[in-house]
Amino acid sequence: MNAKVRTIILAVMTAIIAGVLFACATTASLPAKHPVEVQGMPLCSDCHKDWRGTLDHRQDYIALHRVYAAQQKRTCELCHVESFCADCHANKEELKPSDKYKDAPARSMPHRGDYLSQHRIDGKLNPASCFPCHGRQNNERCKECHK
Amino acid sequence: MIIWRILAPAACLLLSLPVIASAVDLSGQSRTYLQSRQGADGTNYLPLYEYLDLRAANIGSDAVSFHFGGWGRYDLRTEEFGSRSTGDLQYAYLDIRKSQANSFLRLGRVLVNEGVAASQIDGAYARTDLKGGFTIAAYGGLPVETDGDTRSGDSVYGGRISQGMPGVYTVGVSYLQEKNNSSDFRKEEGIDLWLRPFGKMTVQGTSFYNALSKGWMQHQYYLLFGPFGKLRLNVEASKVYYKEYFAATTMSAFTSPNIDPQETVTTLGGSADYAFTPALSAGIDYKNYDYAQAGNTAKYYGARLTYATAGVGAGLALHRMDGPTAQLQYDDQRIYVTKQFSKTDITLDILHVAYQQEINGISDAYSLTAAAGYALTPKARVVADVEYAKNPQFDKDVRGMLTFVYAFDAKIGGAAKTAPAATGTPGGKKP
Numbered sequence: 001m002n003a004k005v006r007t008i009i010l011a012v013m014t015a016i017i018a019g020v021l022f023a024c025a026t027t028a029s030l031p032a033k034h035p036v037e038v039q040g041m042p043l044c045s046d047c048h049k050d051w052r053g054t055l056d057h058r059q060d061y062i063a064l065h066r067v068y069a070a071q072q073k074r075t076c077e078l079c080h081v082e083s084f085c086a087d088c089h090a091n092k093e094e095l096k097p098s099d100k101y102k103d104a105p106a107r108s109m110p111h112r113g114d115y116l117s118q119h120r121i122d123g124k125l126n127p128a129s130c131f132p133c134h135g136r137q138n139n140e141r142c143k144e145c146h147k
Numbered sequence: 148m149i150i151w152r153i154l155a156p157a158a159c160l161l162l163s164l165p166v167i168a169s170a171v172d173l174s175g176q177s178r179t180y181l182q183s184r185q186g187a188d189g190t191n192y193l194p195l196y197e198y199l200d201l202r203a204a205n206i207g208s209d210a211v212s213f214h215f216g217g218w219g220r221y222d223l224r225t226e227e228f229g230s231r232s233t234g235d236l237q238y239a240y241l242d243i244r245k246s247q248a249n250s251f252l253r254l255g256r257v258l259v260n261e262g263v264a265a266s267q268i269d270g271a272y273a274r275t276d277l278k279g280g281f282t283i284a285a286y287g288g289l290p291v292e293t294d295g296d297t298r299s300g301d302s303v304y305g306g307r308i309s310q311g312m313p314g315v316y317t318v319g320v321s322y323l324q325e326k327n328n329s330s331d332f333r334k335e336e337g338i339d340l341w342l343r344p345f346g347k348m349t350v351q352g353t354s355f356y357n358a359l360s361k362g363w364m365q366h367q368y369y370l371l372f373g374p375f376g377k378l379r380l381n382v383e384a385s386k387v388y389y390k391e392y393f394a395a396t397t398m399s400a401f402t403s404p405n406i407d408p409q410e411t412v413t414t415l416g417g418s419a420d421y422a423f424t425p426a427l428s429a430g431i432d433y434k435n436y437d438y439a440q441a442g443n444t445a446k447y448y449g450a451r452l453t454y455a456t457a458g459v460g461a462g463l464a465l466h467r468m469d470g471p472t473a474q475l476q477y478d479d480q481r482i483y484v485t486k487q488f489s490k491t492d493i494t495l496d497i498l499h500v501a502y503q504q505e506i507n508g509i510s511d512a513y514s515l516t517a518a519a520g521y522a523l524t525p526k527a528r529v530v531a532d533v534e535y536a537k538n539p540q541f542d543k544d545v546r547g548m549l550t551f552v553y554a555f556d557a558k559i560g561g562a563a564k565t566a567p568a569a570t571g572t573p574g575g576k577k578p
Contacts (some may be wrong), residue, residue: 008181008438018326022420026247026248026350027247027248027249027276028246028247029244029245029246029247029248029249029250030249031315031402032244033285037271039456039457040455050314051313051314051315051343052314054343054349054371057421057503059420060380060381060418060420060453062367063196063369063383064351064355064371066265067339067341067351067352067369068320068336068341069260069563070260070261070262070265070319070339070353071205071262071309071318071341071438072320072340073260073503074249074274081198081200081202081214081215082214082216082237082258083176083198083200085258085573086216086237086238086258089205089236089258089265090237091237091267091291091292092235093235094194094196094233095180095182095196096218099182099548100178100550101322101518102486102496102516102518102530102532102548102555103485103492103494103518103519103550104528105460105462105483105485105494105495105496106453106455106462106483106485109287109498112481112496112514113349113500113512113514113536113538114500114512114514114536114538114539114540114541115496116538116540117460117477117500117502117506117512117539117540118477118500118512121468121470121474121476121502122468122508123400123476124444124470124475125436125468125470125475126412126414126436127389127393127400127401127406128365128389128392128412129397130400130401131401132265134364134398135393135396135397135398136292136395136396136397137267137291137292139398140228140229141401143397143398144228146398146399146400147399147407
């Protein structure tokens with residue numbers, strides 16, 4: 001049996017199993033919106049005394065949010081619309097996120113001030129931190145120098 | 148003009164809404180920025196940006212909604228990068244949801260976040276919960292690229308399966324395959340983990356594997372402890388393998404000789420935060436970068452103090468980057484304060500970076516920003532900001548920006564009536 005046929009059989013079996021499991025899943029979906037509007041950087045633990053308290057948006061949340069987004073973006077979507085993510089996670093962007101929100105200094109926005117000089121240092125020491133946003137997209141301006 | 152090509156889908160949707168349904172809930176936000184700045188060559192730029200976020204819900208059914216986000220820029224003074232205008236379609240998709248099992252299907256330009264995937268695609272993205280704590284997601288289409296090559300022969304698809312127990316653990320495995328010009332460009336596999344074995348400890352992180360070069364790309368894990376009274380502790384550990392991690396780049400900065408592809412960097416760090424009061428907290432953080440190939444280390448460490456109440460916010464942060472050579476060392480300090488007076492708010496933000504070794508003959512970079520905002524109505528807000536900077540790129544750089552933000556929320560079709568403003572309404576989402 002060649003690889004293509006095996007792949008098709010595997011895909012069909014996976015789809016059938018998933019279909020059966022889906023038909024049996026009767027849990028209610030999360031609401032489209034969080035029932036109470038929250039302001040600023042919310043501390044979920046103020047109301048939620050269970051595991052949801054781990055979603056507290058403290059200063060370190062900027063480093064942790066990628067794991068939550070990778071696993072359960074639907075939870076993020078209770079409070080955030082898509083443009084909130086797109087402000088930073090853009091395919092093509094000219095305005096720095098920190099320039100768009102100079103009236104919100106508490107928000108952890110990347111590249112405040114003269115990052116053109118500083119990126120030469122951070123880029124040498126930790127290029128992996130640049131890569132998710134500028135490795136394959138949002139790099140038209142980077143290519144003006146990094147040809 | 149490119150701006151209209153981007154805004155056309157939103158315009159078409161607006162015009163067709165009365166035909167589609169009797170009462171569509173339309174909401175969103177318009178942000179207009181007028182920026183004045185000078186380039187390094189002395190050219191003055193005056194770009195006008197329009198960012199539009201639009202959501203149309205209840206399109207025929209409360210399960211169907213449409214989401215649009217995009218921006219356009221027109222420079223009122225001169226050309227920039229060869230053109231006075233440009234823009235981008237950030238997302239535009241039809242969302243169909245079920246009331247059970249968190250099922251959804253999205254069609255259009257979507258941002259996919261599923262384990263190893265955090266990419267924009269033009270295609271389809273579906274997800275649903277299954278029985279037994281399982282969740283499955285799949286996506287496929289064309290990758291969204293800004294690079295010059297054509298999209299012919301390009302494709303991307305993948306998925307994620309996870310299993311978990313709410314509040315105890317979630318473990319997922321994911322896969323992504325991308326072709327560029329019909330050739331394999333990315334084949335990546337991922338493991339993601341969220342585990343809370345005790346009430347005071349959470350483990351979370353990801354591991355990504357490059358199936359093309361057959362090697363690990365990255366492990367990144369966090370341990371969160373607390374709160375123990377007013378104290379919280381975080382530990383972070385990561386390892387990045389440059390050859391596999393940067394394999395699918397389209398930019399020379401991530402290739403040799405700019406980086407050593409054989410390098411492996413192990414990062415260990417942590418932070419401690421103490422909340423003196425609900426408004427006032429202090430923290431220290433430390434991160435050590437260990438370079439296996441170069442045989443040296445770098446350290447980034449510092450402290451911060453933050454104060455936040457409903458009307459006042461302030462912060463102070465002091466950090467040092469201690470790289471292996473003087474060229475890779477700097478100290479940075481930041482202080483900011485913001486205060487709200489009724490409908491007006493003002494912000495002052497000061498940054499200072501002291502480079503150990505001068506760049507372009509300058510060792511100190513300053514940036515001073517002042518911003519003032521005014522709420523014209525509960526839906527409309529105007530902000531003016533000015534930034535003065537002195538740094539290795541500019542002897543004196545003054546740039547300013549005017550921002551106008553307008554949130555809208557209305558019903559279209561059926562009985563025409565304007566709903567209350569999004570601001571302050573229960574369940575309103577953050578734009």
